[in-house]
Amino acid sequence: MCGIVGLFLKNSKYESQLGALMADMLSEMSDRGPDSAGFAIYGGTGEGLKMTLRGENLMDIAQELSLHLGETVTCKLHGSHGVLSLPEGTAEEVRAWLAENHPDTVVTGAGKRIELYKEVGLPADVASAFGLAEMSGTHGIGHTRMATESRVTTDGAHPFSTGPDQCLVHNGSLSNHASLRRVLKHQGVKIETENDSEVAAGYLTWKMHDGASLAEALKAGLDDLDGFFTFVVGTEDGFAVLRDPISCKPAVMAETDDYVAFASEYRALAGLPGVEDAHVFEPEPSRVYAWSHVN
């Protein structure tokens, strides 16, 4: 079992409350996943590059990076994580520099708008440690984990990000993740953990790198991913939802004029503003649902 939540705001009305709403949703899904929790928040103007790091002495690392790049790098700390503001186009260089100079520092996510936080512990504690309730943004996805396929570690927590501004949360378990991991490694996709869900994230990144849209990549996953899944995938502009062909894992959605919300169970949506008048529905199996600010 695991719990997933997602909140996509259609307008700016609740942007300043995005984190507070998501914190309540995550906390409500504690019963489904008390091991660890994580979330990705999309916000900011999209200028430059944001990179979320986990590790020690992140402020010092930002200073060292400023010297290395010859440009100002700032870092905003949130608990055990920090978000670097970097010049655009420096992601690969910074990753390589970190690997060489600070190999214990983990990049949890990077892109124009993504910030990605995850930690072991009860969802409410994790949300509070990162100050989720004070965060704002346009959309976000979150996960509460009850581990099945790999150990309870921070690295094994969701979301998994394997591409710029992309991340995935997963409820379910994949049976062919070992063989698929080998295929992906052969294709040059970097998989960091033994977790099955990271393989799904890597698979989508690989497909999109080959030119597929997110919807096409998810559709292809129906053939290539063997197992049970409800996925919510975050992108720079929105999120997408897909359930396996027998809808093994639960999902419910609520849509109003102001937002589209996803949760494993309705009770995580019950506190959202105006949800009593929302269109509440269950996403169908094998069907890709996507919301974007671009369209």
Place this chain on the structure above:
Amino acid sequence: MNEVDLNETSVRDFNGQLHALDEQSNALAWRALNPAGRHCLAVGLDAPCEVTIAGHAGYYCAGMNSQATVVVEGNAGVGCAENMMSGHVHVKGDVSQSAGATAHGGLLVVDGNASARCGISMKGIDIVVKGSIGPMSAFMAQAGRLVVLGDAGDALGDSIYEAQIFVRGDVKGLGADCVEKVMRDEHALALRELLKAANVDDSISPEEFRRFGSSRSLYNFHVDNAGAY
């Protein structure tokens, strides 16, 4: 009327109060406020009481019901009225997966849609869905009737035994051993009674439905059918 605010009373206490009822009890009408999708509301009832859930219910609402009438003024989550023995469950919104699963008796009426596996392994319950039902519904359904005013999803009635299925709209696909059957007068008559019990509008006639059931070809093993099991 007894009102219980679920923001103040735990589900365990609420259910405990309902379990204490019997046919001699004075207060048989109950209303639960602020359900907020909580699980296991009004489960295991065994008294002729009337319980209204004023909002959306979570998983297993009215599960294992005997005698009681449970009305949900919203949607209900997974396993609504599962294993019901008798009584009446009315959901005014949609129901999630496995509604009426394994239920032996009683009537489940859904004003909206039901998602996957509606009536899975049903053993005597009558289910009337006024909207459409999802895939894999009535899987291994043994007895009872599943009536759908809208459409049915794929693999309807897979490995069905003696349950009867009536669908007014389109059927995306039939599961193994489920076939369309002739709607005889006796079926139309019984269906009319059931539609009436479910408060279905008079303008909807039993003749608009098609009947489905088991071809019984998988009941006894025949090697040519090995692939269908």
